[in-house]
Amino acid sequence: MSQFYTSTDHFTIIPAVMLALFGCAILLFDFLIFPDPRQRKYLLIFVALAEGFTGFALYRQTEWLMVNGQTSLTGFGGSVTVDGFGIFFNWIFVIAALIVSVVSYRYLEISGEHHGEYYGLILFAQSGMYFLATGTDLITLFIGLELMALTFYVMVGFLRTDKRSNEAAMKYLLLGAFSSGFLVYGFSLMYGMAGSTKLAAVAEAIRERPLWDPVVFLALATTSVGLLFKISAAPFHMWAPDAYEGAPTTVTAYLAVASKAASIAFLLRIFMGPFLSAKEVWEPILSVVAVLTMTVGNLAAINQTNIKRLLAYSSISHAGYMLLGLVAGNETGLKGIAVYVMVYTFMNLGAFLVVVALRRQNIIGEDLDDIAGLMQKSPGYAVLMLIFLLSLAGIPPTAGFLGKYYIFLALIQTGHFTLAVVATLYVAVAIYYYFKIVRSMFARESTEKAPLATSAGLRLALGVSGVLTLAIGLYPEPFLRMAQTSLLR
Amino acid sequence: MHPITTVHYLALSAALLLIGTVGVLTRRNIVIILMSIELILNAVNINLITFSRIWHNMDGQIFAIFVITDAVAEAAVGLGILIALFRNKETVLADEIDLLKW
Amino acid sequence: MLIDTTLFYLFAALALGGGIFTITRRNAVHSAISLIVSLLGVAGLYLLQQAEFLFAVQIVLYVGGIMVLFLFVIMLVNLDLAAKERQFNKQWLVALAAVAAVAAEIAYFIYRGKDAFHIAEPTMVLAPPALGNTEALADTLFSEYLLPFELVSILLLVAVVGSVVMAKKRI
Amino acid sequence: MDQHLLSIVLLTPLAGLLVLLFIPAKSRNLIRVWANLAGLAGFLISLPLVWRFQTGVPGYQFEERADWIPTLGAHYHLGMDGISLLLVMLTTLMGFLSILSSWNAIQDRMKEYYAMFLLLQTGMIGVFLSLDFFLFYVFWELVLVPMYFIIGVWGGPRKLYAAIKFFLYTLAGSVLMLLGILTLYFQHFKQFGFYTFEIADLMKTDLTLGMQQWVFWAFFLGFAIKVPMFPFHTWLPDAHVEAPTAGSVILAAVLLKMGTYGFLRFSLPLLPRASMDKTIVEVLAVLSIVGIIYGALVSLMQQDWKKLVAYSSVSHLGFCTLGIFSMNPNGIAGSVLQQINHGISTGMLFLVIGVIYERRHTREISEYGGLAHVMPRFAVIFAIAMLSSAGLPLLNGFIGEFTILQGAFEANRAWAAFAVTGVILGAAYLLWLYQRTMLGQVTNGKNLGLPDMSFREVAVFVPLIAWAIWIGVYPKPYFEILREPVREIVERVRPGYFQARGQGPGGVPAVAAGRGQVAAAEPPAPGPRPPAPAGGDR
Structure with a gap:
């Protein structure tokens, strides 16, 4: 460690640097030159620039890996590792952040809380996610996680005068900090075993220990509490419905998509890294957790009348499916998780965007009644919502099917037939509650006449999500190749 | 008297972790829940320092610094949210927050 | 001793x-x-x-x-x-039971694992580190852990922004 | 033209749908006319298939193949053999007729309705044409959504319940089928080192018997729920009763056939050993027979006209599955033909109910009586439909049922004996229905002023009646079309079947079998039958 900030180091973190810089720029400019709230939407330019530079940096990183024929590039003495896996997940964060920012201004204006800080927070959270996806050091991962989580606590409570938002933020923070405590306790044990905070060293130390080593198990158990909490797996899912419901819908979308994707990346880094050699230990545990998660998510969703809450439970059940990919743990399973995360991004964002459009002056627009008769009112939105819901359920030819397809295939390949049967049957359960929304949209009459709150950004974002949800389903080849790159690490 | 070993420290830290957990899970007062979380983070720090000592390296102590920093940040945001909540709702009891189902 | x-x-x-x-x-x-x-x-x-x-x-x-x-x-x-x-909240008994279970588990693992920490040695016999504690720490922090150190600054920035956003009546 | 014929047939309804989307919802007449044109075009475009199809040629025709998802080994692979030809023709015709029959019946949300119909049409044709399992599965699932909406939006009072029940049942079956597909797919990969969903490639996979049985049951759930076979039939009456007329028609005529087609195209050829497994065959045959008799008995007790026909479907489809699991040329050929017959006759019955429902808005059988006096044209058409369904000689139903019984008899005499009671019961409930509604005096005053069928309404029935009579009188071309594909299936499931009977693979005796049916069609006396050893050849 003679030289402590080389150009290689810089190269490995440049996307996060871009995000943080533009985040600061937004805070500054909002303060200096946008006194008129209506002009704040021009801050979107900064977001777009930030994402543009981030994307470009990611592209350059990919190119570097290709040109040099390497699978990964480490920086800061092994604290971060840029590899196909990290880049893949970061593209998802870029897309999610862009889409969420673009739809936010109208929503926040209607809610009366349109502040420039919001866009800054989006970017800061994303820079945290960057390190969750690329970090290979316990400390870096921990700080990345906290950066993301802390930002989300604030964003969930962003509607400061709305009690539901306050409460959601409070609950999310209490439970989130609690679970982080357990996570970092597990991290401390991992450090204790290895004497180093680098994942590679920890992996080495764990590999040398016997399979059922008590310390490994304790570290695994406590770390899992934190990790499973972040992806909202049962029994650590209680925060999700509340946080999803209370948060501004745009934040809910960001939370459901980007935060979950980042947490999954984090989970994979830990479980396929240090704990890989203890797979025999965690595989049965995670199977139980996955089944429990799907059960809780799917069964609790059935009785929901609030769309956001329903989608929250559905996203819990999706976490269960992703965990199944990890249980299978083979190449198909891991690729399946990548594909799942990718398709989940578009379809879940899309579904939440429709809910965003339902929020109008004096109408909260989250109930099943609020979406009633949408087919007559705005057929385009209704059809798009239908596509997103079908995709969430996993009906071909929508994108969601591919995610499930890989998970099922991976389970069959590794001989987990029972899990596969359970997982498939929950598809039918899921269709039941997704179609409660569909039924409301298509078969019922509208309860009010107020038109949807759309904006150019919302229409654009919805269009993109819709087209991609269908396109991935109909012609997945390029997207599957992209997901393939996530296996490089 | 036995010499103090690593296990003593680990046991102490585990006890502190559990005390914190009990606090989080049973108390109704949000401020006290936040304090309990501080206890958990301190348990972690005891672990880290002990291991740092054993391994003769500074990584654990540095980790502990970051944990403390994170505790500061979490407390600041948590108390901020608490104030916003109190302003709207006039309560600091966790299970009175019942607009959303717990 | x-x-x-x-x-x-x-x-x-x-x-x-x-x-x-x-x-x-x-x-x-x-x-x-x-x-x-x-x-x-x-x-x-x-x-x-x-x-x-x-x-x-x-x-x-x-x-x-x-x-x-x-x-x-x-x-x-x-x-x-x-x-x-x-x-105390209504489910305090359940919570206590759960914690007791976790406690038993942790106690068991620490007891079982005390040899696994090949480190059950007395902690008090040690040569003092070559550098002073603070110096050694700074040395590591600013070389090996430069990245988290920079990262944590964003964390604190978010904490500041966040608590201001939350706690201030008007932004 | 020829090499893209199937794509054109497949995509015509979809093209119609796309144009339809751009017609403003207010121009109702334009929508109707356009949807009918699209339906008609779909039918007309599929006609060349009939004369370009080369009878007696083994394998698939009009094949089209392109890579679709190379990573997964999924292809856009269409092809057609005799079985698909008949089912596709049935689909295009019934699709068009259902659209035509909706002219007055559907008044609200017209645009969505016709859009759903055209989408459904594409899905159904795709199911019958796919030679790639992935493609098949996509079309298979694609069908669910429009059908859900057709039942759930334009249906009767309990439409939402019926629609979601239909969706959940069939979806649960098909996701389990997906697991079977994936197992097969992975086993193929293990043996050959590459992933593919091509049916032809998957057929080469060598599975252990246990694995075959596993996959067979997975497929079974998917297909049997769709058919529906006996314990899985409970969604059917609900769906039929609540669906609008055209929905019932297309559901009965085409959608159910997807299940039986699945058995023929996938279960049997891909899993020959499991298909010949004694337990499996017996379980399925018994389920079929229970379905036949149970469906018929329940039909006898129905007070609701539509429900009666719905349960009769359970009974008739029981014949189709029984024919398949007889595992001999007669049984399978008869089964395919009976599928077409059921499509025609039950389609007609539902259309008949639609006609009367539009006038009276009730389907209680007790509300009617003596309609023959008021609506003579209607009475004649209903009589033909009813008799075709009951299996009267000279009409289509007879040929199908008779051939199936012949096949069942060859396989196991007891099966045939039980199945025959189904035929008798079938005649009973249909004739009784006719008697209760059509004959006697007009007892209910509301029925007095009912107008008879209009020209458009009659026009819907004409092609169906013509087809019914054609099959009834001259079924030979059908058996010839079916000869090769049926022979391939049987040869696959029971290798050496034809050799053992001194028949070369050329299939000469199958022609004889065809002639046998023709001869048998006039008087129900056993004509010159193929030299099949009587009774237990299995």
Whole structure:
């Protein structure tokens, strides 16, 4: 460690640097030159620039890996590792952040809380996610996680005068900090075993220990509490419905998509890294957790009348499916998780965007009644919502099917037939509650006449999500190749 | 008297972790829940320092610094949210927050 | 040797006792003061483990910074009312049972694993580090852990922005 | 033209749908006319298939193949053999007729309705044409959504319940089928080192018997729920009763056939050993027979006209599955033909109900009586439909049922004996229905002023009646079309079947079998049958 900030180091973190810089720029400019709230939407330019530079940096990183024929590039003495896996997940964060920012201004204006800080927070959270996806050091991962989580606590409570938002933020923070405590306790044990905070060293130390080593198990158990909490797996899912419901819908979308994707990346880094050699230990545990998660998510969703809450439970059940990919743990399973995360991004964002459009002056627009008769009112939105819901359920030819397809295939390949049967049957359960929304949209009459709150950004974002949800389903080849790159690490 | 070993420290830290957990899970007062979380983070720090000592390296102590920093940040945001909540709702009891189902 | 052992038990008792008082006091101010005691106990342990810098950090940052914040909020939001209320939530029994289970588990694993930490050696016999504690720490922090160090600055920025956004009446 | 014929047939309804989307919802007449044109075009475009199809040629025709998802080994692979030809023709015709029959019946949300119909049409044709399992599965699932909406939006009072029940049942079956597909797919990969969903490639996979049985049951759930076979039939009456007329028609005529087609195209050829497994065959045959008799008995007791026909479907489809699991050329050919017959006759019955429902808005059988006096044209058409369904000689139903019984008899006499009671019961409930509604005096005053069928309404029935009579009188071309594909299936499931009977693979005796049916069509006397040893050849 003679030289402590080389150009290689810089190269490995440049996307996060871009995000943080533009985040600061937004805070500054909002303060200096946008006194008129209506002009704040021009801050979107900064977001777009930030994402543009981030994307470009990611592209350059990919190119570097290709040109040099390497699978990964480490920086800061092994604290971060840029590899196909990290880049893949970061593209998802870029897309999610862009889409969420673009739809936010109208929503926040209607809610009366349109502040420039919001866009800054989006970017800061994303820079945290960057390190969750690329970090290979316990400390870096921990700080990345906290950066993301802390930002989300604030964003969930962003509607400061709305009690539901306050409460959601409070609950999310209490439970989130609690679970982080357990996570970092597990991290401390991992450090204790290895004497180093680098994942590679920890992996080495764990590999040398016997399979059922008590310390490994304790570290695994406590770390899992934190990790499973972040992806909202049962029994650590209680925060999700509340946080999803209370948060501004745009934040809910960001939370459901980007935060979950980042947490999954984090989970994979830990479980396929240090704990890989203890797979025999965690595989049965995670199977139980996955089944429990799907059960809780799917069964609790059935009785929901609030769309956001329903989608929250559905996203819990999706976490269960992703965990199944990890249980299978083979190449198909891991690729399946990548594909799942990718398709989940578009379809879940899309579904939440429709809910965003339902929020109008004096109408909260989250109930099943609020979406009633949408087919007559705005057929385009209704059809798009239908596509997103079908995709969430996993009906071909929508994108969601591919995610499930890989998970099922991976389970069959590794001989987990029972899990596969359970997982498939929950598809039918899921269709039941997704179609409660569909039924409301298509078969019922509208309860009010107020038109949807759309904006150019919302229409654009919805269009993109819709087209991609269908396109991935109909012609997945390029997207599957992209997901393939996530296996490089 | 036995010499103090690593296990003593680990046991102490585990006890502190559990005390914190009990606090989080049973108390109704949000401020006290936040304090309990501080206890958990301190348990972690005891672990880290002990291991740092054993391994003769500074990584654990540095980790502990970051944990403390994170505790500061979490407390600041948590108390901020608490104030916003109190302003709207006039309560600091966790299970009175019942607009959303717990 | 004896003195170290005695000090360990003293600080441990402070830490645990303070912790128990923290979670059982009715009045939040008392809780906060118990927490300070607990944190001081932990700080003492740092000193025993030759982590002088952290000892200082613990005192200055935790006991000084965070606790003042806590007390400030306690004053601000007027907890008198809360002190009269029921202190434990309805599922406290379940929670206690769950924690007891976890406790048994952890105790078992630490007991079983005490040899697995090939490190069950006395902690007090050690050559002093080549550098002073603070110096060594800084050396590592600014070389190996430069990245988290920079990253944590964003974390703190978010914390500042976040608490301002949350707590201020008008932005 | 020829090499893209199937794509054109497949995509015509979809093209119609796309144009339809751009017609403003207010121009109702334009929508109707356009949807009918699209339906008609779909039918007309599929006609060249009939004369370009080369009878007696083994394998698939008009094949089209392109890579679709190379990573997964999924292809856009269409092809057609005799079985698909008949089912596709049935689909295009019934699709068009259902659209035509909706002219007055559907008044609200017209645009969505016709859009759903055209989408459904594409899905159904795709199911019958896919030679790639992935493609098949996509079309298979694609069908669910429009059908859900057709039942759930334009259906009767309990439409939402019926629609979601239909969706959930069939979806649960098909996701389990997906697991079977994936197992097969992975086993193929293990043996050949590459992933593919091509049916032809998957057929080469060598599975252990246990694995075959596993996959067979997975497929079974998917297909049997769709058919529906006996214990899985409970969604059917609900769906039929609540669906609008055209929905019932297309559901009965085409959608159910997807299940039986699945058995023929996938279960049998891909899993020959499991298909010949004694337990499996017996379980399925018994389920079929229970379905036949149970469906018929329940039909006898129905007070609701539509429900009666719905349960009769359970009974008739029981014949189709029984024919398949007889595992001999007669049984399978008869089964395919019976599928077409059921499509025609039950389609007609539902259309008949639609006609009367539009006038009276009730389907209670007790509300009617003596309609023959008021609506003579209607009475004639209903009589033909009813008799075709009951299996009267000279009409289509007879040929199908008779051939199936012949096949069942060859396989196991007891099966045939039980199945025959189904035929008798079938005649009973249909004739009784006719008697209760059509004959006698007009007892209910509301029925007095009912107008007879209009020209458009009659026009819907004309092609169906013509087809019914054609099959009834001259079924030979059908058996010839079916000869090769049936022979391939049987040869696959029971290797050496034809050799053992001294028949070369050329299939001469199959022609004889065809002639046998023709001869048998006039008087129900056993004509010159193929030299099949009587009774237990299995």
